[in-house]
Amino acid sequence: MLAITGATGQLGRLVIEALLKKVPAAQIVAAVRQVDKAQDLAELGIQVRYADYSKPESLREAFSGVSKVLLISSSEVGQRAAQHQAVIDAAKSANVELLAYTSILNAESSSLMLAEEHVATEAAIRESGVPAVILRNGWYSENYTMGIAPILQHGVMIGCAGEGRISSAPRRDYAEAAATVLTQDGQAGKVYELAGDQGFTLAEFAGYLSELTGRSITYQNLPEADYVQALEGAGVPAPFPVVLGNSETGAAAGDLFSVSKDLSQLIGHPTTPIDATIKDALATVSA
Template sequence: MILVTGASGQLGRLVITSLLEKTAASNIIAAVRNPETVADLAEKGVQVRQADYNDVASLVTAMQDVEKVLLISSSEVGQRTAQHSNVINAAQQAGVSLLAYTSILNADSSPLILAQEHVATEKLLAESGVPYVLLRNGWYSENYTMGVATALQYGVVGCAGDGKLATAARADYAAAAAAVLVKDGQAGKVYELAGDNAFTLSEYSAAISKVSGKTVAYQNVPEAEFTQILVAAGLPEGFAAILANSEIGASQGALFSDSKDLSTLIGRPTTSIEDCIKKAL
């Protein structure tokens, strides 16, 4: 039995889609806060169990008779460490044989603010005694391509300078997680998951221009200015600052890796940024 936490989220749903290609639906458990949000998965034969990152008891109950758990990192920045601790404690109590965790690329050396809770979670895992595997995910290409319409209108604005971004499609990371979950002998492994073909934001702008036929330029601005641009676009100031910090980290190489772990796990090249742009358009 394989349990996927956060199964109603974008990554969780894609992981389950990949798992359905590799194992019977009856072997898959979708753990969600609100079961009604994954009624479509239940219709496919996937087991659905209620579980809340903030409720250890619900997590322990959901993990009964479960062999492997995928802990998809919480979306609640600032609360992640406590929530992840609850999942790890539940896995320990339930006696699961493997816990896979979606961490962040180069977690142990990353300067990003976003990396801090991932590092804390990795430490908790190491101390827990639960067999675990780390899936250190790089940036999703969708982090950029979801704003391609805005980019076509105003150009690409950021503060990543000439930093290389080794992104991949969210579905690529999901396929890698599914591949690890159905393999044996994964405990203790660390996968640095990144796209095969890194790019700068200038090159990303050129890719949008090529795909769309409309010239799109990249404007590099100071971190504080980029933060305020994000705030003006409707993001909370704290989260805007974290995103701007991530771009500064990218300018220093924090979102780059030449690791081929991702394409090796999924058995094909990672999805190109051009293909992600085409899909977004």
């Protein structure tokens, strides 16, 4: 059986969708914190089990009889290292054949504050002795397309990434890669740098948006402190303004760029280009 943690999250649901094309639903365990939110998964024949990163006993029960676990990193920045350790310990107790972990692109060299807990988790996995594969996910294209509505409203996209290139891909591509790794043999010990085939700058993102809408959208590069302040003023909850500001400064330094083709090789086709993802997002905004 294959267990997916955070199975009702944005990435988790897509992983399960991809897995259903490869294995019977009965072989999938959706490990979730809120079981009531996974009723639709249960109706598909997927085993839904309660699992809370902060409650180790729930993880041990959730992994009973499971052969492979996908640890989708927690969204609780600052608490993730301890939460991930609990998952690692539970996977070890369950004697799983493989633990897959969604880390971050260029983890070992990244200057992003987000990388710190990922590096710590990767080290904990190595120290545990659990057979593991590391999926170093690059930036999600949705991190930018989710902000299209206010960009269109104001006619300007703000950020602090400068001319840094971002090798993003949509969550669906990363999910497909995770499903491939979980259903293929010989994955233990591998580390994948997962990134979009083609990078873009935020000025180019604004250019694509202009072309697709027929409107003039510009990119305004700000000092990191000003960008953080703008996010706070827009109501983005802490600590995300600081995290996002730091991440874009990291992008300016090249931390979100990669020439690796691991992602497209795993999924067996080119990654989805940013303009296609923007086009899809615009259809939703228009609707």
